[in-house]
Amino acid sequence: MPTPADPAMNYLEAFGEKAEAISLLTWALLILSIAVVAIIALLTAAGVTMRRTSLAAEDAKREPVLRPSGGLSWITVGVALSTLALFASMAWNAYTMAAVNRPPRAPALTIEVIGHQWWWQFRYKSDDPAQTFETANEAHIPIGAPVRLEVRTQDVIHSFWIPALGEKIDLIPSQTNVTWFEAEKPGVYRGQCAEYCGQQHAHMAIAVVAETPEAFQAWRVAQLHPAEAQQGGLIEGEALFQARCSACHTVRGTLAGGKLGPDLTHVASRLGIAANTLQNTTATLSGWIADPQRIKPGNKMPTLDLQASELGAIRRYVQSLK
Amino acid sequence: MAVADSDRSLELQQSGAPARERLARIWEGEAGLRGWLSTVDHKEYGKRYIATAFIFLILGGLEALVMRVQLAGPNKTLLTPEQYNQLFSMHGLTMIFLYAQPVLSGFSVYLFPLLLGARDMAFPRLNAFSYWIYLFSGLFIYAGFVLGYGPNDGWFNYPPYASMRYNPGPNMDFYAIGMILFGVSSTAGAANFVVTFLRARAPGMSINRVPILTWGTVTASFGILFSVPAVSLAFFLLWTDRQFGTDFFNSGQGQPLLWQHLFWIFAHPWVYVVVLPAMGIVSDALPIFCRRPLVGYTVVVLATVATMVMGFGVWLHHMFATGIPYLALSFFSAASFVITIPSAVAVFAWIATIWTGRPVLSTAFLFFAGFIVMFTLGGVSGVMTAAAPADQQLTDTYFVVAHIHYVLIGINVLAVMGGLYVWFPKMTGRLLDERLGRWNFWTVFLGFNIAFLPMHWTGLAGMPRRIYTYPEGLGWTAVNVVTTIGAFILAAGVLLLLVNMYVSRRHGAAAGPDPWGGPTLEWATTSPPPTYNFAVIPAVASRHPLWEGSLDESGERSSLQRGMILDDGKEMLTTTALDAEPDAIQKMPPDTLAPLLAALAATALGAAALLHAWIGATIFTLLLFAALLVWLWPQRAMGQISEQAHV
Numbered sequence: 024m025p026t027p028a029d030p031a032m033n034y035l036e037a038f039g040e041k042a043e044a045i046s047l048l049t050w051a052l053l054i055l056s057i058a059v060v061a062i063i064a065l066l067t068a069a070g071v072t073m074r075r076t077s078l079a080a081e082d083a084k085r086e087p088v089l090r091p092s093g094g095l096s097w098i099t100v101g102v103a104l105s106t107l108a109l110f111a112s113m114a115w116n117a118y119t120m121a122a123v124n125r126p127p128r129a130p131a132l133t134i135e136v137i138g139h140q141w142w143w144q145f146r147y148k149s150d151d152p153a154q155t156f157e158t159a160n161e162a163h164i165p166i167g168a169p170v171r172l173e174v175r176t177q178d179v180i181h182s183f184w185i186p187a188l189g190e191k192i193d194l195i196p197s198q199t200n201v202t203w204f205e206a207e208k209p210g211v212y213r214g215q216c217a218e219y220c221g222q223q224h225a226h227m228a229i230a231v232v233a234e235t236p237e238a239f240q241a242w243r244v245a246q247l248h249p250a251e252a253q254q255g256g257l258i259e260g261e262a263l264f265q266a267r268c269s270a271c272h273t274v275r276g277t278l279a280g281g282k283l284g285p286d287l288t289h290v291a292s293r294l295g296i297a298a299n300t301l302q303n304t305t306a307t308l309s310g311w312i313a314d315p316q317r318i319k320p321g322n323k324m325p326t327l328d329l330q331a332s333e334l335g336a337i338r339r340y341v342q343s344l345k
Numbered sequence: 346m347a348v349a350d351s352d353r354s355l356e357l358q359q360s361g362a363p364a365r366e367r368l369a370r371i372w373e374g375e376a377g378l379r380g381w382l383s384t385v386d387h388k389e390y391g392k393r394y395i396a397t398a399f400i401f402l403i404l405g406g407l408e409a410l411v412m413r414v415q416l417a418g419p420n421k422t423l424l425t426p427e428q429y430n431q432l433f434s435m436h437g438l439t440m441i442f443l444y445a446q447p448v449l450s451g452f453s454v455y456l457f458p459l460l461l462g463a464r465d466m467a468f469p470r471l472n473a474f475s476y477w478i479y480l481f482s483g484l485f486i487y488a489g490f491v492l493g494y495g496p497n498d499g500w501f502n503y504p505p506y507a508s509m510r511y512n513p514g515p516n517m518d519f520y521a522i523g524m525i526l527f528g529v530s531s532t533a534g535a536a537n538f539v540v541t542f543l544r545a546r547a548p549g550m551s552i553n554r555v556p557i558l559t560w561g562t563v564t565a566s567f568g569i570l571f572s573v574p575a576v577s578l579a580f581f582l583l584w585t586d587r588q589f590g591t592d593f594f595n596s597g598q599g600q601p602l603l604w605q606h607l608f609w610i611f612a613h614p615w616v617y618v619v620v621l622p623a624m625g626i627v628s629d630a631l632p633i634f635c636r637r638p639l640v641g642y643t644v645v646v647l648a649t650v651a652t653m654v655m656g657f658g659v660w661l662h663h664m665f666a667t668g669i670p671y672l673a674l675s676f677f678s679a680a681s682f683v684i685t686i687p688s689a690v691a692v693f694a695w696i697a698t699i700w701t702g703r704p705v706l707s708t709a710f711l712f713f714a715g716f717i718v719m720f721t722l723g724g725v726s727g728v729m730t731a732a733a734p735a736d737q738q739l740t741d742t743y744f745v746v747a748h749i750h751y752v753l754i755g756i757n758v759l760a761v762m763g764g765l766y767v768w769f770p771k772m773t774g775r776l777l778d779e780r781l782g783r784w785n786f787w788t789v790f791l792g793f794n795i796a797f798l799p800m801h802w803t804g805l806a807g808m809p810r811r812i813y814t815y816p817e818g819l820g821w822t823a824v825n826v827v828t829t830i831g832a833f834i835l836a837a838g839v840l841l842l843l844v845n846m847y848v849s850r851r852h853g854a855a856a857g858p859d860p861w862g863g864p865t866l867e868w869a870t871t872s873p874p875p876t877y878n879f880a881v882i883p884a885v886a887s888r889h890p891l892w893e894g895s896l897d898e899s900g901e902r903s904s905l906q907r908g909m910i911l912d913d914g915k916e917m918l919t920t921t922a923l924d925a926e927p928d929a930i931q932k933m934p935p936d937t938l939a940p941l942l943a944a945l946a947a948t949a950l951g952a953a954a955l956l957h958a959w960i961g962a963t964i965f966t967l968l969l970f971a972a973l974l975v976w977l978w979p980q981r982a983m984g985q986i987s988e989q990a991h992v
Contacts, residue, residue, distance in 0.1 A: 186807045
């Protein structure tokens with residue numbers, strides 16, 4: 024597993040060519056903005072201190088009214104300087120827009136991103152149907168290569184956003200939006216749904232695992248495998264899973280073929296569960312299967328009132344899906 | 346408008362006690378509840394607008410405080426997700442619709458005729474109607490909230506989450522119908538401001554002599570007239586989508602993005618609707634305390650109008666992440682930079698006024714000086730979001746939440762509070778306490794900045810908006826704690842203002858007609874003004890009628906004590922649109938319950954539609970027409986037919 028670069032969502036530090044161009048522009052505008060506010064604040068404060076009268080408010084009218092000249096030059100100079108700064112920013116903005124609009128090289132990979140209330144479906148596309156596979160909430164990409172993203176939604180509007188790798192793109196019903204990103208360094212990059220999408224908008228996170236091309240290839244091959252036939256102590260868990268969970272979840276290679284929830288064929292290899300709301304551990308997985316409505320109130324996975332022994336069996340089976 | 350040819354002898358007279366008594370008899374309405382409900386006096390409605398808007402400000406503020414407690418740490422469970430979502434939606438729509446625009450309408454409704462030297466708005470009954478239906482639209486939406494059906498899709502209300510499929514409760518129907526009613530209010534109010542501005546100015550007050558506040562308001566009113574139809578239509582179509590299965594915004598035949606276009610082509614101009622009159626307040630009141638006229642009157646007016654015109658060409662910058670084509674992205678991004686230039690004109694005009702004036706540091710002045718800096722901060726963070734690639738990172742994060750609060754609190758609330766210190770004495774005859782005022786200003790100013798300055802960082806650290814909770818370890822906790830503390834300090838500041846108003850209303854120092862030595866006509870009449878505002882119609886010879894003595898820039902003098910009295914009935918002078926030459930005498934309507942009844946019937950019609958009570962809807966439609974008939978029924982007192990018969 025690659026070491027997490029920076030799990031934070033801060034986008035002033037970027038990890039890909041595209042995100043770097045954007046963060047540079049953001050920094051430039053930020054510094055310019057701070058400078059402008061500082062100048063205006065100083066001008067206002069200095070004007071107030073240097074020009075103030077000692078009169079109390081109620082005596083305001085004792086100060087004579089005059090019309091000294093020279094005021095207009097403030098406007099002329101101030102607006103001229105502001106306009107220059109604005110046009111410089113506009114030019115930089117246009118340059119950056121052009122730079123990030125298209126990937127510099129042909130994309131190595133196309134991932135279809137499909138938003139659901141409240142999880143992410145990733146479909147790795149290929150011309151060869153046998154090379155196509157699906158996963159959920161965690162996408163792996165090779166470093167050093169642009170990745171093409173085709174985003175759409177199954178229900179309401181969502182927004183796909185990995186701050187360290189580039190800008191957000193909305194998932195709008197009845198259209199497919201296309202964008203791209205690229206990671207330079209291996210690491211786990213966190214993202215989150217950025218367009219309000221209902222009750223659990225807060226718990227709709229994404230993990231993008233960027234790894235070396237070799238590691239990515241190995242992951243890809245592993246993902247293409249269907250689940251292995253179970254034996255021994257896991258047979259009971261598999262049967263229970265098919266009885267209780269398969270209406271919504273798919274485990275490729277078994278009878279479970281539900282399409283409403285995430286594909287769980289390799290769920291045990293993922294870092295997080297419940298759209299990365301929880302880390303993937305024995306305790307959190309048990310808690311989630313036992314009562315998903317307590318952890319993500321309003322989410323579409325029902326609380327099934329499982330017996331303790333059933334829960335254990337299902338949890339052990341799910342943990343075997345590596 | 347009933348207009349009479351002025352073929353009577355209109356002598357210029359001094360205002361004496363007998364004339365004042367006659368005018369008072371003509372203009373004063375009934376006492377008691379009936380009088381309170383049926384008055385058409387603009388000063389009453391100005392104060393009611395401000396009071397009602399402040400009640401909504403307090404409600405929206407309390408909603409914010411509850412949310413801030415929920416967000417004061419990671420994984421808090423004070424609120425359920427649904428409760429949080431209703432609270433942030435109510436907070437947004439309350440502040441943006443029910444507070445920010447109506448409070449400015451309040452100032453303008455109160456001040457317009459006084460600033461312009463008129464006796465009332467051009468359409469006093471329409472004025473009453475727009476207040477009542479504003480009040481009822483607010484109550485309508487809050488009724489849904491109280492019943493547990495508050496809107497829960499934000500003030501922006503994007504389908505398909507707002508559609509029946511994902512939102513089957515009546516939550517969105519309360520919002521949709523409430524907003525249609527609100528749109529009636531703002532449209533009626535805007536039409537009234539435009540006509541009053543063009544036709545009810547004192548003779549001699551040519552269009553380049555009016556106070557900036559009236560320019561700000563009339564510009565905003567044009568904005569309302571052109572933008573509100575889009576949103577009223579959008580809410581109506583959404584309602585038919587939900588109730589009758591039409592398909593405007595669903596993903597079948599319709600387009601969810603259509604909603605976003607209709608909404609933002611309204612909501613971006615709306616930003617200027619809720620700031621331009623506030624900028625007008627500062628442009629008019631700041632110079633009083635700098636003891637000089639505003640620097641650059643003409644360029645500031647042109648900048649005001651230019652802002653509004655350009656404001657209709659930038660709506661797409663709210664949709665930079667929706668996957669719009671590159672060309673459109675480039676155009677709207679560039680336009681969003683350019684719109685900053687007129688704002689720079691205003692900022693440097695205010696700074697020049699301070700530097701070339703002699704500022705008296707009253708509480709009002711402090712609010713206006715603070716306003717200039719906060720205006721700049723909210724402006725430059727807006728420029729950052731104009732850059733499309735940067736905005737695609739910034740949008741839907743707390744950076745934009747910080748930005749919108751610098752715009753709405755910095756540019757609207759600070760100007761309103763400063764404006765209250767200036768004109769509360771005019772409205773009540775008593776000054777607000779200055780000592781309490783200092784505490785008020787510093788608590789608001791510091792609380793506001795403690796709450797919202799760090800919030801820029803919260804956004805840059807990647808915290809998305811509209812999430813009811815967040816995990817640990819992302820660097821969001823500390824800044825959120827600071828914001829929560831700041832929010833409570835800000836709330837204490839607002840409370841201090843309320844205390845000051847409550848105490849000063851009874852025990853404040855007497856204001857006299859002109860406590861600050863102001864330049865404009867409202868300071869020429871008593872505080873509070875008589876029902877008829879001015880005993881004689883003033884004749885205006887310059888931009889600063891009350892400063893002519895000290896400025897002494899031309900030989901001409903405004904005439905404030907001698908002029909037409911117009912006491913042959915409830916009458917007002919109308920003048921020509923550009924030069925303000927006397928044109929006609931307008932007969933003014935007596936007090937009437939018709940506007941209130943019409944507003945009630947319209948609201949009841951909305952409620953019946955919400956409940957699918959079609960018989961009720963029919964009855965209320967008929968009642969609405971009946972109220973309009975009573976309203977518009979020809980009255981002898983308002984007609985000129987009999988007068989012409991004398992000729």
